Amino acid sequence: GAVVxxxxxxxxxxxxxxxxxxxxSLDFQATTxxxxxxxxxxxxxxxxxxxxxxKATYEQGVEKDKFLINHASLTLSTLxxxxxxxxxSSFYICSARRILFxxxxxxxxxxxxxx
Amino acid sequence: xxxxxxxxxxxxxxEGATVAFNCTYSNSASQSFFWYRQDCRxxxxxxxxxxxxxxxxxxxxxxxxxxxxxxxxxxxxxxLSDSATYLCVVNDVTSYDKVIFGPGTSLSVIP
Numbered sequence: 001g002a003v004v005x006x007x008x009x010x011x012x013x014x015x016x017x018x019x020x021x022x023x024x025s026l027d028f029q030a031t032t033x034x035x036x037x038x039x040x041x042x043x044x045x046x047x048x049x050x051x052x053x054x055k056a057t058y059e060q061g062v063e064k065d066k067f068l069i070n071h072a073s074l075t076l077s078t079l080x081x082x083x084x085x086x087x088x089s090s091f092y093i094c095s096a097r098r099i100l101f102x103x104x105x106x107x108x109x110x111x112x113x114x115x
Numbered sequence: 116x117x118x119x120x121x122x123x124x125x126x127x128x129x130e131g132a133t134v135a136f137n138c139t140y141s142n143s144a145s146q147s148f149f150w151y152r153q154d155c156r157x158x159x160x161x162x163x164x165x166x167x168x169x170x171x172x173x174x175x176x177x178x179x180x181x182x183x184x185x186x187x188x189x190x191x192x193x194x195l196s197d198s199a200t201y202l203c204v205v206n207d208v209t210s211y212d213k214v215i216f217g218p219g220t221s222l223s224v225i226p
Contacts, residue, residue: 034214043218044159044202093158097214102147102206104214106158 002028004096006107013084014115021079021110023094030096033077034104035069038091050077084114118142118215119205125221132193136220138186138203147206148179150188152199153219159202162188193224 003026013019023033031052036044048069050056056069068080077096081088091111095104121138128134140148148165163170165177165186176189186203203217 044216046214046216049213091156095159103149103161103164104204105161109158 002026002096002098002103002105004094004105004107006094006110008110009108010111010113012113012115015085016083019081019084019112021081021092021094021112023077023079023096023107025075025096025098025105028096028098028105029074031074031099032097033071034095034097035067035077035079036093036095038093038109044093047079081112084112086114088112089114117218119203119217121201121203121217122220124219125223127223127225128193129225130193130195132224133189133191134193134222135190136188136201136203136222138188138217140184140186140203140205140215142205142207143181143184145184145205145207148186149204149206150175150177150186151202151204151216153202154199159216162201190222193222195224195226198222198224 005024007022033050035047038044046059047062048056048058050069050071052071052074058064071077091109093109095106097104119140150162151159152162153159163172163177165179169178174191178187200219200221202219205215207213
């Protein structure tokens with residue numbers, strides 16, 4: 001099956017620092033990648049849709065200046081949480097959609113804790 | 116009305132039982148449908164795509180009714196390892212290819 005990696009798997013940082021999360025599709029190309037956030041016992045919340053070579057499309061209520069997304073290639077998208085605060089602590093999951101097929105494959109997630 | 120709705124759950128069933136999950140979607144332009152499962156504190160994993168003609172994969176059967184905008188997942192002979200949250204996913208290609216997840220239905224299979 002298609003594999004998506006995500007790095008780092010967990011991170012603890014101080015309030016005010018920026019954290020960068022990488023999402024890679026390892027054995028397939030993905031023109032579209034998605035970034036989600038999930039709080040405990042809640043469903044996935046789509047934050048933004050990232051298309052290779054163009055600006056990301058953010059969902060309502062998600063600050064684009066706080067959550068910077070770069071999709072530089074067909075296999076890599078990055079999410080940078082700028083000036084992180086404790087309320088940004090969450091499980092961040094990326095997914096990549098395989099060209100022509102439509103299924104999404106998820107990375108293992110990054111657990112962010114902001115102190 | 117939410118874009119994708121699922122049975123609220125949780126479902127607690129004995130091993131060997133048959134359990135059915137229901138999902139409805141509001142946008143008739145939706146074109147692709149999937150079932151994912153998510154284990155606690157893990158990422159969602161694709162269980163199966165849902166085709167118009169219905170499809171089966173072992174103990175799992177998915178059905179799609181476009182007229183009623185309804186999707187179902189049937190699990191036969193439940194195993195303990197089936198315990199997870201099942202997510203209904205709808206892909207609407209008319210809206211910048213937006214993907215919408217249902218809230219999920221939790222299943223616990225009891226020995």
